Amino acid sequence: MSMQSPNSKSEKIQSALMAVLSGFWYEFKQNRGALYGLIFVTILAFVAIFADLVAPFSPIEQYRDFLKLPPIWVEGGNWDFILGTDALGRDQLSRIIHGSRYSFYIGFIVIFFCLTIGIFLGLVAAFNKGYVDTFIMRLMDIILAFPSLLMALALVAILGPSLENAMIAIAVVYIPHFVRLTRAQALSELGKDYVSSSKTMGASSARLMFINVLPNCMAPLIVQATMSFSSAILDAAALGFLGMGAQPPTPEWGTMLADSRQYITSDPWLMGIPGLFILVTVLSINLIGDGLRDALDPKMKSNK
């Protein structure tokens, strides 16, 4: 073993990390769609964080003199309310801005549960072939047998309609995908030499699982997490639309859409705008997912 001062060792690790990151960034920006997606999501994240400063009005304040005002590009628009107002006279732009917070909130919470529980169960299944593995995987099969939106609806019906319960329900429905993916990745890693040598050196199974094997399973999990982030936003909006998600007056985009349903022919922009924001946000995150896949896993490259 060479005698290195701890300082130069950490410097080496740092420069290696920088090399990996810059290689990753180089690959990622090859995909122009992914770059556009990242730009949009970054702006939206900024808006979400500083919603109180960016939004011109409060999202729940009702301006009774300005009901169902159209956006400025439609005749009769008013520059005070750029995207118009809803049926209760609330400023659409402010509601959209505050609504972006909920989208990120939903995405992050769902992904957090999926990653922690999914990875844990997947690794346990991979490391304990036999009854434990069979039990976990059959359990996941059972969850997967129910169409996800139906399962989420039924769960929310039990737990009671609210945004938090909708997120729990969505996480439960997505976890099996993470368990399956982690297990498959871990199984393919388990046969490799570095795992057997670590075992020979007396590594505990917790160390083997989380320190040795897990980092090598992360690439596809990150891609899956990105894609689930966008699906979670869609499903939460669908639950909100059915009245089983966020409750009024929460400015969640799906709930806003549901509120505007009765005006679809008279004032179509009321439902047009929140829907468009859901679409563009989900599309951007999916584009980022595509880019991540290309950059993280050259084998899975979408044949560009």
Added chain:
Amino acid sequence: MLRFILQRLAVLIPTFFGITLAAFIFIHLIPGDPIEVMAGERGVSPEKHAELMHAFGLDQPLWKQYLDYIWQLLHGDLGKSFVTKQPVIEEFFKLFPATVELALSALIFAIIIGIPAGIIAAVKRGSVFDHSLMTLSLTGFSMPLFWWALLLIVFFSGNLGWTPVSGRISVLYYFDSVTGFMLIDSWLSGQPGAFKSAASHLILPTIALGTIPLATFARQTRSAMLETMGEDFIKTARAKGLSPFRVTVVHAFRNALIPIITVIGLSVGVLLGGAILTETIFSWPGIGKWMVDSIFRRDYAVVQGGLILIATMVIAVNLTVDVLYGLIDPRIRKKGH
């Protein structure tokens, strides 16, 4: 081959019982008991309550209730709806054809557009068509289904007035159900205009429900085709002087089928899930709308039975896909299980 099918079936039996157990536990997790839910605001006297609990077998220990439920289930009895008092299984099969009709037409719509589009994109890789198709399909994949359905209604029914907004057929027509498929029944009825009315009611829900599968099929077909088209046997086929059409369709497409069939099989769950939103928005009287209505009406017997029937259908479809794999690719069924 039979052995292969039986093996697959054996794995499904515990899953099936797991599904029934999950649906059963679901209903018992709901706070309050079903009798109170049924009685609603009016409330119910303690004597009546005890009587009803006994009548529904709810005073039995849980494990006994579950075993009784399974026993009835295996005899084709899923209990009665709390609201309509009709057997759940009868209601299911009355509404099921409407969902199948919608799901099948959405699936056909997605296949006949998605797969050829994916093949063309793969053959003309890097072309404008390829790029626009991939952008469009990612957009379709990211589309909030309920919003898309509403946009279709606003545009085609509202602005253009081409199609009706809801239901399966105009109220002007009445005939007895023969097959349960409105398109076929209206054709058989021979009433002028009935078929046209049924078809025009079907168009928008089909497009709404079929869009996401269409996007998935196009992407999957393209990437599967690109993968096989790089293989040696394609070069050989080209070198033999076969026509490009034959090389693409017969040689490459056939070998790209496995991943394509996988996504088609997986889309059945997506279609059933999507049917919940599509049927609710278009007032399409199928099982998706039935489930949503029952969840809102707290008709737990229906929710429980419906969950079991739908999940069973999903695993049956998955089994069919597995068997199809075996048929297409002998390596899979011979891989000594």
